[in-house]
Amino acid sequence: MSDPQSSQPTEAVRRRVQELREQIERANYRYYVLDDPEITDAEYDALLQELKDLEERYPELATPDSPTRRVGAEPAVTTFAPFPHRAPMLSLDNAFSYEELRAWEDRNRRFLGAPPDLRFEYVCELKIDGLSISLIYENGEFVKGGTRGNGYVGEDVTLNLLTIPSLPKKLRPAPKKSEQKSISAAHTQPTLDFAADSQQAAFPTFIEIRGEVFLTHQEFQRINEELEERGERTFANCRNAAAGSVRQKDPRVTASRRLDLLVYAVGHYEGWEFQSQYELLQTYREWGLPTNPNIRLCSTLEEAITFCEEWATRKEELPYDIDGVVIKVNSFALQRELGQVSRSPRWAIAYKYPAIQARTKVLAIEVQVGRTGALTPVAHLEPVPLAGVIVARATLHNEDEIRRKDVRIGDMVIIQRAGEVIPEIVEVVTSERDGDEIVFQMPTHCPVCGTPVERPQGEAIARCPNPLCPARVQQTIEHFVSRNAMNIEGLGEKHIAQLIQKGLIKDPADLYYLTKEQLLPLERMGEKLAEKILANIALSRQRPLANLIYALGIRHVGEHVAAVLADHFGSLERLQKASVEELAQIYEIGPATAESIAAWFADPQNQQMLEKLKRAGVQPLTQSTAPVSDALKGKTFVFTGALAHMTREEAEAAVRRLGGRAASSVSRQTSYVVVGENPGSKLAKAQQLGIPILTEEEFLEMLEAT
Ligand SMILES: NC(=O)c1ccc[n+]([C@@H]2O[C@H](COP(=O)([O-])OP(=O)(O)OC[C@H]3O[C@@H](n4cnc5c(N)ncnc54)[C@H](O)[C@@H]3O)[C@@H](O)[C@H]2O)c1
Numbered sequence: 012m013s014d015p016q017s018s019q020p021t022e023a024v025r026r027r028v029q030e031l032r033e034q035i036e037r038a039n040y041r042y043y044v045l046d047d048p049e050i051t052d053a054e055y056d057a058l059l060q061e062l063k064d065l066e067e068r069y070p071e072l073a074t075p076d077s078p079t080r081r082v083g084a085e086p087a088v089t090t091f092a093p094f095p096h097r098a099p100m101l102s103l104d105n106a107f108s109y110e111e112l113r114a115w116e117d118r119n120r121r122f123l124g125a126p127p128d129l130r131f132e133y134v135c136e137l138k139i140d141g142l143s144i145s146l147i148y149e150n151g152e153f154v155k156g157g158t159r160g161n162g163y164v165g166e167d168v169t170l171n172l173l174t175i176p177s178l179p180k181k182l183r184p185a186p187k188k189s190e191q192k193s194i195s196a197a198h199t200q201p202t203l204d205f206a207a208d209s210q211q212a213a214f215p216t217f218i219e220i221r222g223e224v225f226l227t228h229q230e231f232q233r234i235n236e237e238l239e240e241r242g243e244r245t246f247a248n249c250r251n252a253a254a255g256s257v258r259q260k261d262p263r264v265t266a267s268r269r270l271d272l273l274v275y276a277v278g279h280y281e282g283w284e285f286q287s288q289y290e291l292l293q294t295y296r297e298w299g300l301p302t303n304p305n306i307r308l309c310s311t312l313e314e315a316i317t318f319c320e321e322w323a324t325r326k327e328e329l330p331y332d333i334d335g336v337v338i339k340v341n342s343f344a345l346q347r348e349l350g351q352v353s354r355s356p357r358w359a360i361a362y363k364y365p366a367i368q369a370r371t372k373v374l375a376i377e378v379q380v381g382r383t384g385a386l387t388p389v390a391h392l393e394p395v396p397l398a399g400v401i402v403a404r405a406t407l408h409n410e411d412e413i414r415r416k417d418v419r420i421g422d423m424v425i426i427q428r429a430g431e432v433i434p435e436i437v438e439v440v441t442s443e444r445d446g447d448e449i450v451f452q453m454p455t456h457c458p459v460c461g462t463p464v465e466r467p468q469g470e471a472i473a474r475c476p477n478p479l480c481p482a483r484v485q486q487t488i489e490h491f492v493s494r495n496a497m498n499i500e501g502l503g504e505k506h507i508a509q510l511i512q513k514g515l516i517k518d519p520a521d522l523y524y525l526t527k528e529q530l531l532p533l534e535r536m537g538e539k540l541a542e543k544i545l546a547n548i549a550l551s552r553q554r555p556l557a558n559l560i561y562a563l564g565i566r567h568v569g570e571h572v573a574a575v576l577a578d579h580f581g582s583l584e585r586l587q588k589a590s591v592e593e594l595a596q597i598y599e600i601g602p603a604t605a606e607s608i609a610a611w612f613a614d615p616q617n618q619q620m621l622e623k624l625k626r627a628g629v630q631p632l633t634q635s636t637a638p639v640s641d642a643l644k645g646k647t648f649v650f651t652g653a654l655a656h657m658t659r660e661e662a663e664a665a666v667r668r669l670g671g672r673a674a675s676s677v678s679r680q681t682s683y684v685v686v687g688e689n690p691g692s693k694l695a696k697a698q699q700l701g702i703p704i705l706t707e708e709e710f711l712e713m714l715e716a717t
Pocket residue numbers: 038039041042043048049050051052053055056082083101102103136137138139140141142143144159222223275276337361
């Protein structure tokens with residue numbers, strides 16, 4: 012910049028700036044509006060950095076509407092009502108090295124005029140990779156919530172946010188901290204002080220509480236599996252899945268995705284005072300808001316750097332994705348003095364971990380046949396270390412995805428692993444092509460059984476339609492025995508393959524007719540294991556109905572839908588008789604799912620299989636008797652008097668569902684006696700024996716807390 016010539020941009024520079032802006036705008040749109048990015052975050056960051064550098068060098072090219080100065084993207088769809096923010100929701104400046112962190116502190120020190128006694132205290136927080144949201148509470152009551160949008164106006168997603176279990180509708184009053192205050196005020200106006208104190212509100216009259224909505228890896232995987240089963244597009248990572256779920260038009264869809272919430276910042280607020288970020292987080296916690304316990308108050312930047320270092324490896328243990336650490340100046344007074352630059356505050360910075368990506372070569376593309384007959388191409392890679400594991404395979408989802416990314420056999424590719432998920436190919440390094448790469452052709456016949464493949468119009472997935480295809484039978488049985496289905500432990504993939512090969516099993520029902528003599532000759536089988544497997548098969552005759560429905564492997568019926576069906580019909584027989592119309596009327600069951608369920612039960616082969624299951628004594632536990640958790644295991648409840656919110660039967664069923672017992676008379680073995688209106692002699696008996704007594708409200712609270 013000392014060279015005056017350098018501030019005269021050439022035509023090429025102008026064009027590059029224009030090009031960068033267009034690329035960034037497009038990426039913003041794909042990322043913030045469609046929740047479906049085309050480029051990686053690292054590539055995006057590089058584009059933005061290049062633009063920032065050019066604008067700094069050629070200030071005349073810097074326009075106020077440049078993406079370097081704005082947050083997010085303009086909302087393009089008008090599904091949601093506008094959600095104006097009283098205090099803007101900003102982005103964060105990034106640092107990719109500890110040197111950049113130190114430079115940030117130096118800048119801030121100089122900005123404040125470098126007073127000799129200036130010391131920065133910091134709060135370090137994990138930077139969760141989700142969707143930022145703002146929650147408005149008035150006098151402790153949740154009013155509404157919205158997304159960040161362009162930083163000034165977001166989208167009102169209140170209905171969707173209300174489906175998040177950890178979002179409190181009402182805040183909890185924090186324990187009073189007024190002692191010190193009343194002492195200091197005591198010698199001025201002792202009488203008034205008492206009045207002022209007792210009137211001090213428990214909550215701000217108005218507050219914008221900011222935080223992140225996100226998904227755990229487990230939930231992300233579950234959602235993607237469900238989407239894949241339906242032949243719908245899957246999400247690229249947890250962040251997109253969370254954003255896509257929050258910005259759903261149908262809150263029922265949001266409700267079926269278990270979103271999580273953590274809060275960490277504040278916008279505008281009235282009728283309250285916070286002195287520091289640390290105090291803010293403590294207060295949030297006391298109010299019953301979900302906060303991340305993994306934070307640290309640091310008295311120097313070097314301590315903050317240690318925190319970043321520690322979490323570089325520890326982040327692998329987290330059940331959710333983080334992409335860095337946010338370091339914030341603790342004192343709100345200093346924060347106010349530091350203020351903000353165009354799109355981010357000066358008092359905070361995001362230290363970003365390097366992306367979990369690697370380069371390797373595609374050696375082959377193989378096609379796998381799944382349970383529903385879906386043909387999934389999988390890339391075999393030259394083994395390469397990636398985030399602590401050796402990766403040799405990556406999923407390619409479907410034919411369209413291969414075409415879109417134009418992945419060819421022999422290509423050099425960038426792969427990426429998000430959390431625990433199977434790695435995927437981000438893009439092809441086309442500059443490394445030498446012309447020998449082979450374009451992949453989806454087979455026209457099933458690679459396992461040779462049946463011609465079907466791909467219905469408008470579907471992305473090609474399928475083998477043969478229900479007896481050994482690959483499909485294998486997957487069907489693997490699914491049937493899996494933990495969340497019939498939970499038949501001990502029977503491994505290899506065993507199943509041999510049993511199919513020997514013609515001993517053609518469908519899941521055949522499992523119940525296996526004998527020890529048939530199992531023993533299998534490879535990797537011994538006396539003990541065979542006995543264990545048979546015992547587990549026998550045990551599985553009585554699994555909850557939802558598990559059996561899920562185990563059948565009906566297309567579109569994941570665990571959640573299975574639970575809905577079990578709840579609604581209460582027995583397999585009733586479900587079997589349901590018409591498409593009847594199914595489609597159930598809340599949470601869409602038309603495609605209804606069709607698929609009815610078609611499955613109409614299939615004579617499946618009917619035969621169900622007959623066989625019944626003959627084998629498979630009798631699922633119905634909803635009222637089947638425990639869904641063991642939260643109340645070992646606890647015995649006795650009810651007396653009339654309950655206001657449920658019948659006695661319903662209350663007892665609720666206890667059993669949580670693994671507890673319901674008894675009709677009080678004894679020393681009774682854990683709790685729940686007392687409704689006009690209780691009988693059981694109450695006196697309980698008092699006599701000193702057994703804890705619960706009101707209906709307390710009982711309901713106990714159910715809710717489990
Ligand atoms: N791949 C693409 O096409 C594409 C496009 C646009 C943006 N992006 C990615 O998004 C990033 C920019 O997005 P951004 O403007 O949301 O900034 P950012 O994600 O880098 O940082 C700001 C956000 O961090 C989040 N955050 C998480 N934990 C936090 C905490 N404890 N305290 C404060 N904030 C916390 C908040 O949601 C906040 O809005 C880029 O770095 C890029 O990687 C990618």
